[in-house]
Amino acid sequence: MEFSLIDRIRQRTAQSRDDVRLGIGDDAALLAVPSGQELAVAIDTMVEGVHFPRDTPAADIGWKALAVNLSDLAAMGATPAWALLALTLPRADEALIDGFADGFAQLAQTYRLALVGGDTTRGALTISVAVHGFVPPGKALTRAGAQVGDAVLVTGTLGDAASGLQLLQQRRRGDAQSNYLIERLNRPTPRVAAGLALRERASACIDVSDGLLADLGHICATSGVGAEIEAALLPRSSALLDLFDDVSSRGFALSGGDDYELCFTVPPQRVASVQADLARLGCGATRIGRIVEGEGVKVRDANGQWLESAHQGWDHFRA
Amino acid sequence: MEFSLIDRIRQRTAQSRDDVRLGIGDDAALLAVPSGQELAVAIDTMVEGVHFPRDTPAADIGWKALAVNLSDLAAMGATPAWALLALTLPRADEALIDGFADGFAQLAQTYRLALVGGDTTRGALTISVAVHGFVPPGKALTRAGAQVGDAVLVTGTLGDAASGLQLLQQRRRGDAQSNYLIERLNRPTPRVAAGLALRERASACIDVSDGLLADLGHICATSGVGAEIEAALLPRSSALLDLFDDVSSRGFALSGGDDYELCFTVPPQRVASVQADLARLGCGATRIGRIVEGEGVKVRDANGQWLESAHQGWDHFRA
Numbered sequence: 001m002e003f004s005l006i007d008r009i010r011q012r013t014a015q016s017r018d019d020v021r022l023g024i025g026d027d028a029a030l031l032a033v034p035s036g037q038e039l040a041v042a043i044d045t046m047v048e049g050v051h052f053p054r055d056t057p058a059a060d061i062g063w064k065a066l067a068v069n070l071s072d073l074a075a076m077g078a079t080p081a082w083a084l085l086a087l088t089l090p091r092a093d094e095a096l097i098d099g100f101a102d103g104f105a106q107l108a109q110t111y112r113l114a115l116v117g118g119d120t121t122r123g124a125l126t127i128s129v130a131v132h133g134f135v136p137p138g139k140a141l142t143r144a145g146a147q148v149g150d151a152v153l154v155t156g157t158l159g160d161a162a163s164g165l166q167l168l169q170q171r172r173r174g175d176a177q178s179n180y181l182i183e184r185l186n187r188p189t190p191r192v193a194a195g196l197a198l199r200e201r202a203s204a205c206i207d208v209s210d211g212l213l214a215d216l217g218h219i220c221a222t223s224g225v226g227a228e229i230e231a232a233l234l235p236r237s238s239a240l241l242d243l244f245d246d247v248s249s250r251g252f253a254l255s256g257g258d259d260y261e262l263c264f265t266v267p268p269q270r271v272a273s274v275q276a277d278l279a280r281l282g283c284g285a286t287r288i289g290r291i292v293e294g295e296g297v298k299v300r301d302a303n304g305q306w307l308e309s310a311h312q313g314w315d316h317f318r319a
Numbered sequence: 320m321e322f323s324l325i326d327r328i329r330q331r332t333a334q335s336r337d338d339v340r341l342g343i344g345d346d347a348a349l350l351a352v353p354s355g356q357e358l359a360v361a362i363d364t365m366v367e368g369v370h371f372p373r374d375t376p377a378a379d380i381g382w383k384a385l386a387v388n389l390s391d392l393a394a395m396g397a398t399p400a401w402a403l404l405a406l407t408l409p410r411a412d413e414a415l416i417d418g419f420a421d422g423f424a425q426l427a428q429t430y431r432l433a434l435v436g437g438d439t440t441r442g443a444l445t446i447s448v449a450v451h452g453f454v455p456p457g458k459a460l461t462r463a464g465a466q467v468g469d470a471v472l473v474t475g476t477l478g479d480a481a482s483g484l485q486l487l488q489q490r491r492r493g494d495a496q497s498n499y500l501i502e503r504l505n506r507p508t509p510r511v512a513a514g515l516a517l518r519e520r521a522s523a524c525i526d527v528s529d530g531l532l533a534d535l536g537h538i539c540a541t542s543g544v545g546a547e548i549e550a551a552l553l554p555r556s557s558a559l560l561d562l563f564d565d566v567s568s569r570g571f572a573l574s575g576g577d578d579y580e581l582c583f584t585v586p587p588q589r590v591a592s593v594q595a596d597l598a599r600l601g602c603g604a605t606r607i608g609r610i611v612e613g614e615g616v617k618v619r620d621a622n623g624q625w626l627e628s629a630h631q632g633w634d635h636f637r638a
Contacts, residue, residue, distance in 0.1 A: 021357060025541070026461050027394035027526060028361035030454065033352045038340060041435065042347035043403040043449060047442035075346035084362040086405070086447035116360065117449075123366035124443035128405035130362060130436075135349065142345050207346060222344070 005087065005097050006118040012105030017114050019081065029116035031082060037134040040078035044068050048125035052186070053168055058099025059106075060186035061127065066107045068209065069131040070190035071260040075207040077141040077199040078133030080111040080192060085118040086128040111192065141198055141205035141264070146223035150203050150265040150291040153274070155191050155283040157237040158212055159249055160184035162256025167243070177239035184237075188260040193281045198264055201274055205264040211255040216263050216297050223265075226294035229254075232302040235286040254299060265291055324406065324416050325437040331424030336433045338400065348435035350401060356453040359397035363387045367444035371505070372487055377418025378425075379505035380446065385426045387528065388450040389509035390579040394526040396460040396518040397452030399430040399511060404437040405447040430511065460517055460524035460583070465542035469522050469584040469610040472593070474510050474602040476556040477531055478568055479503035481575025486562070496558035503556075507579040512600045517583055520593055524583040530574040535582050535616050542584075545613035548573075551621040554605040573618060584610055 010024055022030035033039050046065050048054055066083065073080050085104070089096060108115065113131075164185035167178050191207070198205055204223055206215045212229075220227050234253040241249055261283075266274050271287055278285040299307040329343055341349035352358050365384050367373055385402065392399050404423070408415060427434065432450075483504035486497045510526070517524055523542055525534045531548075539546050553572040560568055580602075585593050590606055597604040618626040 021456070022459070022461065026463075027391040027524075028359040028397065028450075028452070028459075030395070030459050031358040031360060032456070033358060035354065039350040039352060039358070040347040041350060041401075041403060041451075043405050043436050043438050043447075045405040045407055045438045045440045045447070047407055047440050050441050072346040076349070078347065082360075084360060084449050086362050086364040086449075088364055088366055088445055117362050119362050119364045119447070121364045121366050121445075122369050123445055126407055126440075126442055126445045128362075128364070128438070128447040130403050130405075130449040131347075132360075133347070137340070137351070140341070140347075140349050142341065144345075205346075 005120045008097060008101040009085070009104055009115050012101055013108045013115050017112065020114050020116055023114065023116050024118065031116060034134060036136065038137050038140070040073055040076045040133045040135050040140060041130065042069055042072035043128060043130040044072065045126060045128040056186060058096045059103035062100035062103030063107050063187050065127040065129050066104050067188045067190050068260060069129045070111065070192055071188065071207040071209065073131055073133040074190050074192045074195035075141060075205050075262060076135060077139065077195045078135040079196065080113045080131060080133045082114050082116045082132040083108065084130040085115060087118065088121045088123040088126040090122065090125060139199050141195065141202055143204055143206050143219045143222035146204035146219050146225050146265040146291045148225055148291055148293050149268065151268050151271045151287050152216065152227055152229065152263065152265055152289040152291060153271070153285045153287050154208065154212065154235060154261050154263045155194050155278060155285050156261040157235045157240070158208065158259050158261060159240050159252030159256045160237050161188065161258035162252040163240050163244055177243055180239045185258060188258065190260060191262045191283055194262055194278050194283055197277050197281060198274070201270055202264040202266050205262055208259045208261045208263050209257055211257045212263060213254050213297050219263070219265065220295060220297060226292045227289055227297045228292050229289035229297060229299045231299050231307065233286065233288045324439045327416060327420040328404070328423055328434050331420055332427045332434050336431065339433050339435055342433065342435055343437065350435060353453060355455065357456050357459070359392055359395045359452045359454050359459060360449065361388055361391035362447060362449040363391065364445060364447040375505060377415045378422035381419035381422030382426050382506050384446040384448050385423050386507045386509050387579060388448045389430065389511055390507070390526040390528065392450055392452040393509050393511045393514035394460060394524050394581060395454060396458065396514045396524070397454040398515065399432045399450060399452045401433050401435045401451040402427065403449040404434060406437065407440045407442040407445040409441065409444060458518050460514065460521055462523055462525050462538045462541035465523035465538050465544050465584040465610045467544055467610055467612050468587065470587050470590045470606050471535065471546055471548065471582065471584055471608040471610060472590070472604045472606050473527065473531065473554060473580050473582045474513050474597060474604050475580040476554045476559070477527065477578050477580060478559050478571030478575045479556050480507065480577035481571040482559050482563055482568070496562055499558045504577060507577065509579060510581045510602055513581055513597050513602055516596050516600060517593070520589055521583040521585050524581055527578045527580045527582050528576055530576045531582060532573050532616050538582065538584065539614060539616060545611045546608055546616045547611050548608035548616060548618045550618050550626065552605065552607045
């Protein structure tokens with residue numbers, strides 16, 4: 001079982017990477033980190049019914065399981081290299097396995113990422129992926145380093161994934177806008193190229209997995225600063241704005257998880273050049289606020305009124 | 320939630336490793352592989368009710384989740400360095416989390432292993448651990464390389480874990496021998512020092528996770544050889560022999576999983592020195608057979624009769 005699944009993915013992702021000295025099939029893989037590079041490593045888990053709805057297409061599950069991990073590498077400014085996959089599934093379901101392998105491999109090939117190890121076990125559908133990437137020593141983006149006066153930016157648009165989840169739960173789909181938002185939920189785009197472009201330019205960076213307020217809050221806590229956000233500046237897709245009213249779409253953009261955009265801080269004088277470069281990369285970057293003294297994230301509406309900070313990020317252990 | 324659990328383990332495993340440039344708390348850890356070393360990486364998952372019984376003490380679960388992964392590094396002859404932990408649990412259960420952290424940390428400290436990343440999610444109790452170790456280029460032990468004429472050896476004793484599982488299932492425990500066998504199931508000892516001692520001496524190596532026949536079968540398949548095993552030579556603990564008859568204990572030793580001993584092959588002229596060194600390391604090594612031309616693993620009983628090879632390793636997807 002183990003080899004048949006892992007082999008299916010390996011066949012689809014066959015990468016002749018010189019740094020993989022021994023791939024799948026032994027007790028461990030043997031890998032060579034290029035000299036002069038540090039290793040960035042992260043692990044993330046997705047559980048059916050918690051991180052994705054039960055009827056999510058298998059290919060989307062495979063894609064997303066890798067995407068959320070690549071997003072962690074993107075947030076560090078690291079170049080993806082290798083992944084390990086631990087897949088737990090209720091039974092040897094051929095369609096699920098093939099679909100999963102298709103989606104996982106499709107994204108892996110984009111980054112010439114090699115699957116170097118895996119384990120397949122029986123149980124409730126749960127996927128853990130560990131990813132490894134390279135970054136020059138001292139050049140990684142972290143959550144620390146945001147300075148008072150820095151601008152706060154985000155790539156892409158916010159709130160799409162959370163609105164897509166609501167559409168799925170309300171069984172609203174079929175039209176192009178709903179499908180777009182659901183696709184944003186199921187097939188997030190890790191901002192790997194943006195993360196690389198931000199090295200030596202952003203003072204701090206994080207990916208928006210738990211929601212903007214929660215994740216920007218992590219930057220503030222780690223950097224020892226506060227942040228002020230202008231709600232009117234939050235980048236929202238036309239699909240989101242068409243299907244939801246202003247208050248709902250703002251809520252999704254502030255607190256919705258699963259967007260996997262990058263939230264980062266840069267000194268004001270670098271904003272224009274960073275925005276130009278990220279526009280060329282296709283995702284763009286919107287300035288949404290600034291770093292201030294103090295702590296926590298405050299949000300001001302279009303009238304200059306502070307919003308109550310009732311919005312929080314996702315906590316999968318909350319009721 | 321995530322940080323509270325991961326922090327509990329981190330507090331218990333605080334390691335000042337120079338090679339951890341940035342530990343837990345950002346989107347990814349930043350790690351430096353020592354120059355001149357390759358990285359050995361593996362991932363393994365344990366699911367409650369599949370890989371361990373439902374009433375297993377939390378500390379034993381934490382220990383075993385790491386042990387089975389360290390065993391993979393041992394089988395490669397790699398020195399453990401770092402781990403990632405993905406823990407899925409039904410609810411924020413303080414006692415479970417504390418116990419798990421205790422067991423995990425206890426084993427981690429033995430090897431100065433640093434926990435460098437983690438993810439905590441809600442769902443059925445499932446633990447995936449990814450481990451990283453170092454090995455000099457070209458010196459790793461693999462499943463390939465067994466030569467016709469090589470001796471087949473195993474460390475420690477075989478069959479203890481499978482017999483311990485049967486004792487648990489039959490609710491037989493309390494006496495010292497039963498407790499010993501159950502401890503062998505719940506707290507396996509990864510043979511890390513033995514694996515290091517076998518570098519440049521063993522021609523092939525694997526850890527016995529699925530059962531001797533299955534795992535030695537992997538060596539044979541990868542090396543393109545066959546193996547003949549003498550059942551009378553199988554190392555069995557006195558606890559196993561006291562509590563079970565010869566046929567049962569032989570079955571456990573041949574097919575029982577979860578022992579996490581090393582099975583390896585060495586040229587005949589090296590057997591004595593390898594046995595002497597592994598005796599000094601406390602686990603010992605027993606010669607149980609030899610590598611032959613052909614394929615597959617055959618077992619001969621004390622009367623010289625070939626046993627039917629009905630025994631197979633564990634397949635968690637089999638009914």
